[in-house]
Amino acid sequence: MALVQYSDSEAESGSGSESESAHEPLQQPAKKRRLEHRSPTLPPLPAAFHDLYASSTRVSIRDDPNLHGGRKRAIPHVEGNWPTHIYLEWYPSKNDFIKLDQVVTRLEDNSEGNIAIHSLLQSDLGAQLPLHISLSRPVVLQTEQRTPFLATFQHFLQDSNIAAFDVTVEGLDWVSNYEKTRWFLVLRVCKHEKDYLNTLLRLSNSSLAHFGQPPLYGSPHQHGEAKKRQTGPSGGQAKAMDEQQAIQDFSRSFHISLAWCLTEPSPEDKRRAAKADLRALEDLSIRFCSVKAKIGNHVTSLQI
Template identity: 55%
Template sequence: MALVHYSDSESDTDDNEDLSTSRAAKRIHLDTPTDNKQASSLPPLPPSFHDLYASSTRVSVRDDPSLHGGRKRVIPHVEGNWPTHIYLEWYPSKSDLVVLSDIITQAEECYGSEGDIHSLLHSDLGAQLPLHISLSRPVVLRTEQRDSFAEIFAREIRDSHIRPFDVTLYDLDWVSNYEKTRWFLVLRVQTPKYDCLNRLLRISNRTLALFDQPPLYESPTSIESKVPGRKHYADERPVEDCSHCFHISLAWTLTQPSSAAKARVANIDLRRLRDFTVHFNTVKAKIGNNVSSIPLSMGIQDERTIGGL
């Protein structure tokens, strides 16, 4: 499973308390009726705005788990290597966040004293974070491969004629990353119309296979060795049905949940999720700190290639 983006900072305890008090005062001020009316009149930020700030500021040139809540870097930093991730991004609405936050709170109660659960809904400073469905593992491209990968992947998405689609959420579970260093509280995703998730996964896996990168979910033997020249996959079926693998992560922990904790989480009431519909119209490709958005059925969103920094 592919996972993303972490940073943190250290400060004195007293400074943290003062800063928290200051932020709380600002939140109270912003929550007045007058300010709400003013805020509601402002146009929403364009989707591309979030791509400009998709990565946190680096606070260390080496892998220091103490700076990241105990997390260890999956891909070591090496000059000339570019960590790469393909995914579908979701920014939940405020009402959705209330429901998701409550689910995480219930999961914490189910987890008990087994370990700490860290929410993925907000950063340490309170900023909302995007959630995602992964279409690749965390992989690595070399500097000279970035532009080629960008061109092939964008062309394959464009030629697939996959239209924007909706998914619904149906189950709560714990899954680990490939290294078994972290466990994630996830919501399982129902298979969308026209099997769009499987089709996008195969495009991602086939394209990455050209650059000797491992697939996500599928076995390597099921992936075709060549992608260029394929026009589209509207009538194709994936060799492997990976519908049961797709999910959206809500929180993480460093401690493997016990069987009892998993059973308690599985019994959390998810009826409020029945009205959730998550819409996807863009595939995100992140290489290093550069994020490109590829609209479904329309081609590349802007003229910059993924490697074109």
């Protein structure tokens, strides 16, 4: 199943890697650095601090895959366009980070064909990175759409009955983005008892549909309906579209990406991921208290 091209794949977050020379072809990267597992000596930074530094520094005025581990930008830089992403963010604890890192390391060490697996858990300098559950595709808003979109989404969120909630995880899988230019090692998320993830997805899709943007995990037909809604459908049409979306269950699509590669994993690598021993993650519980809306380099945290 093809999944969304994440915001970090657009070189908007800190998961990109820089080659030694911007003018030389990217070489096969060595095994990623292993973080020294030492007990933390300082208290964690407040959550709002991370929003201030949610984007990496641009190192080129043009799109150059050599600067980003061979990745190609799906949304080109255009003046007046604002890459936008709605998501739930998670900073694993040190113990959870160690467990996740061990899972990625085992699959990397046992992979066939010597594929280069890039961890999303930490940067090339060993700094821990946030993980996320996507609630939208990477879409593009025009300058004049930024404020009304954020107001629309915030209004929908405030009118919902969603409260802070916890999710658990189950199983690993390899999935591709829509363009099949990258493959992601993902951790599947269990369905919440109150189905909050599907509700949040519906709110995000509905908000973006008002601005002609396609839904996440939706069909081309739904994108056509979104375009119609942008021109101003009747209240009855909008309600019918929302009701149609409400009955769809995308619980099997929600996931957290742990690593990526440019080459499609072999059938054996996919089987090995599906059979991976995840007993160390049985007690993992992830709490979400806010939804993040990233428009350009600005991140807005909306409490739930």
